[in-house]
Amino acid sequence: xxxxxxxxxxxxxxxxxxxxxxxxxxxxxxxxxxxxxxxxxxxxxxxxxxxxxxxxxxxxxxxxxxxxxxxxxxxxxxxxxxxxxxxxxxxxxxxxxxxxxxxxxxxxxxxxxxxxxxxxxxxxxxxxxxxxxxxxxxxxxxxxxxxxxxxxxxxxxxxxxxxxxxxxxxxxxxxxxxxxxxxxxxxxxxxxxxxxxxxxxxxxxxxxxxxxxxxxxxxxxxxxxxxxxxxxxxxxxxxxxxxxxxxxxxxxxxxxxxxxxxxxxxxxxxxxxxxxxxxxxxxxxxxxxxxxxxxxxxxxxxxxxxxxxxxxxxxxxxxxxxxxxxxxxxxxxxxxxxxxxxxxxxxxxxx
Numbered sequence: 022x023x024x025x026x027x028x029x030x031x032x033x034x035x036x037x038x039x040x041x042x043x044x045x046x047x048x049x050x051x052x053x054x055x056x057x058x059x060x061x062x063x064x065x066x067x068x069x070x071x072x073x074x075x076x077x078x079x080x081x082x083x084x085x086x087x088x089x090x091x092x093x094x095x096x097x098x099x100x101x102x103x104x105x106x107x108x109x110x111x112x113x114x115x116x117x118x119x120x121x122x123x124x125x126x127x128x129x130x131x132x133x134x135x136x137x138x139x140x141x142x143x144x145x146x147x148x149x150x151x152x153x154x155x156x157x158x159x160x161x162x163x164x165x166x167x168x169x170x171x172x173x174x175x176x177x178x179x180x181x182x183x184x185x186x187x188x189x190x191x192x193x194x195x196x197x198x199x200x201x202x203x204x205x206x207x208x209x210x211x212x213x214x215x216x217x218x219x220x221x222x223x224x225x226x227x228x229x230x231x232x233x234x235x236x237x238x239x240x241x242x243x244x245x246x247x248x249x250x251x252x253x254x255x256x257x258x259x260x261x262x263x264x265x266x267x268x269x270x271x272x273x274x275x276x277x278x279x280x281x282x283x284x285x286x287x288x289x290x291x292x293x294x295x296x297x298x299x300x301x302x303x304x305x306x307x308x309x310x311x312x313x314x315x316x317x318x319x320x321x322x323x324x325x326x327x328x329x330x331x332x333x334x335x336x337x338x339x340x341x342x343x344x345x346x347x348x349x350x351x352x353x354x355x356x357x358x359x360x361x362x363x364x365x366x367x368x369x370x371x372x
Contacts, residue, residue, distance in 0.1 A: 024065025025105060029073055030164050030204070033066040034330045041337045045123040054134075055123050057116015059338045060349050063330070064108035064357065071287050072097035072104075072317045075167065075201055078291035082313040085295040086302060090197050091175025094168060096310050097317065100364055104318075107360045111353050119345055121338070129339035159211035167204035170195045245296045269305045270369040273298045273312055274362060277319025285327030290320035308372050311365060318361035324354040 027036050040062055048055035074080040074090050074097070083093040120134040174195025182188040193199060213221040265272070273294045280290035294316035302309055324331050331350050340346050 022065060024062040024067075025069050025101070026065075026164065028066040028068070028070040029076065029168070032076075033063070033070040034333050036066050037063055037330070037333050037337060044338070048122055049125075052122070054116035054120045055129070055338055056119045056121050056340070056349065057112050059334065060112040060115060060353060061109050063334055063350065064112060064353055065105060067287075067321060067330075067354075067357070068101040068105045068108070069097070071291070071321050072101045072314065074171075075197055076288075078288040078320065079313070079317050080197065081288075081292050082295040082316045085292075085299045086309045086313045086316075088309050088313050089175055089178065091172045091195070092310055093313060094171060095175070096314055100314055100318075100361065100368075103364060104321075104357045104360045108353050108357050111356055115348060115353075119340075119348065123339070155212050159214075162211060163204045163208035166207060167197075167200040170200040170203065171197060241292075245293075268366060268369065270307055270311055270315055270365050271362065272301075272305075273315035274319035274358070274365065277316045278322040278358065281320050281328075282323035282325065283327075285325075285329065287320040291316050294319060307369060311368055311372065314361075315365055318358055318365065321361065322354050322358035324350045 023040070024033075024036065027040075031039075037059075041059070044058045044062060045055055047053070048058055070076050070078070072079055074083060074093050079093060079097055080090065082088070083090050117134045119131075121129050121131050123129050172195075173191050177188055177191045177195070182191070194203065209221060209225075213224070267275075276297055277290045277294035280293045281287060284290060284293075295313065298312055298316060302312060305312070328350075331346070334340070334350050335346050340349060
């Protein structure tokens with residue numbers, strides 16, 4: 022659940038590194054396999070990273086397919102719950118099959134599964150109290166406030182507000198750029214209030230550098246989608262897709278999965294799938310929200326050798342054998358996509 026919340030504003034790979042010490046401490050103190058705990062964290066991170074704006078992938082898919090960002094947040098959060106539950110059940114099962122406990126020196130001990138758990142959590146409390154941490158509101162506000170502002174705009178449009186100073190104010194602060202800007206200000210002065218100004222500026226500089234590749238990918242995906250639309254290829258693709266003997270709602274999912282397999286990046290896979298799907302929206306006659314989520318769910322699959330998160334997970338938690346690596350990140354990625362596929366088929370019949 023921590024991973025599910027944290028990955029809304031933080032990249033999943035970075036969050037695994039941040040929370041690795043906590044997983045290891047919990048494993049040592051409770052006797053639960055660090056593999057099961059870490060995979061549960063990674064699956065929670067993956068759900069919102071791929072399905073819930075304002076992370077770049079689903080935000081880009083919403084923009085390309087003309088979906089309101091607030092609706093995309095609600096749809097992604099709701100649809101991620103069954104996927105999340107299935108992934109957590111698998112993580113609990115694999116933790117018994119790959120029962121591994123971290124040692125104090127950074128190594129890992131592999132043993133048979135034990136039902137008896139150590140109850141002491143003193144060391145975990147020592148880690149949490151090792152330094153002064155910000156308060157709950159200061160920690161949550163950069164995440165929660167932007168989401169609330171974006172959803173306020175969605176609600177205002179849904180109830181039929183269309184004019185007046187209140188609606189204009191809601192539209193202003195509820196636009197993703199302004200809402201996320203407010204979240205950034207809250208983070209700077211809330212979380213960074215006690216940090217030296219130079220260090221805060223350095224942290225912001227590093228973050229801005231990381232956005233360059235994301236902007237390049239998003240821009241290239243948008244250009245590709247527009248070329249397909251203007252050239253008329255979209256109409257041809259639409260007619261071809263409709264003739265395929267598979268439900269049309271699964272086409273973006275398949276494209277996203279193939280792109281994830283080929284390229285490794287979930288964000289790039291979502292962007293590519295959305296750019297190819299955008300010209301087909303009028304042809305397919307399917308809800309744009311479901312099409313956008315189909316792009317996102319497809320990008321969960323195929324976590325393998327060319328996925329950075331695959332290696333981050335394996336390296337942080339001591340998985341060296343290929344079969345164990347595949348049983349964890351790779352296997353659970355297909356389970357998550359499979360559950361999402363069932364959701365899409367059911368929702369497509371309803372809406």
